[in-house]
Amino acid sequence: MRIREHKKPFGFEKPSRPHGKIIIIDERCKGCGFCVEYCPQDVLELSERFNKKGYHPPEAVNDHACVNCGFCRMICPEFAIYTVEDEPVIG
Numbered sequence: 350m351r352i353r354e355h356k357k358p359f360g361f362e363k364p365s366r367p368h369g370k371i372i373i374i375d376e377r378c379k380g381c382g383f384c385v386e387y388c389p390q391d392v393l394e395l396s397e398r399f400n401k402k403g404y405h406p407p408e409a410v411n412d413h414a415c416v417n418c419g420f421c422r423m424i425c426p427e428f429a430i431y432t433v434e435d436e437p438v439i440g
């Protein structure tokens with residue numbers, strides 16, 4: 350019997366999506382907020398705490414949503430944030 354195209358997805362495993370572990374080097378941060386503003390997943394916010402230079406470094410408020418795209422690392426002018434690959438999230 351012929352299987353129709355629209356029936357194919359049923360019974361297949363859901364694809365996994367990448368997940369990143371976020372590393373923030375507080376003392377390098379100048380609190381510019383670029384990483385917060387441009388993260389496509391809204392993972393970051395500027396924290397209430399101060400670093401030694403008197404700036405507010407970011408913190409991950411939604412870290413399960415990080416897809417390890419690396420954009421925060423690319424956009425940070427101080428090399429203060431990066432991600433490493435973590436276990437992928439299923440579904």
Ligand code: SF4
Pocket residue numbers: 369371387388389390391392393414415416417418419420421422432
């Ligand atoms: S790697 Fe991408 S999704 Fe994760 S915190 Fe950075 S910009 Fe956001």
Ligand code: SF4
Pocket residue numbers: 377378379380381382383384385406407424425426427428429430
């Ligand atoms: S982009 Fe870099 S310097 Fe700017 S707030 Fe984020 S971590 Fe700090």
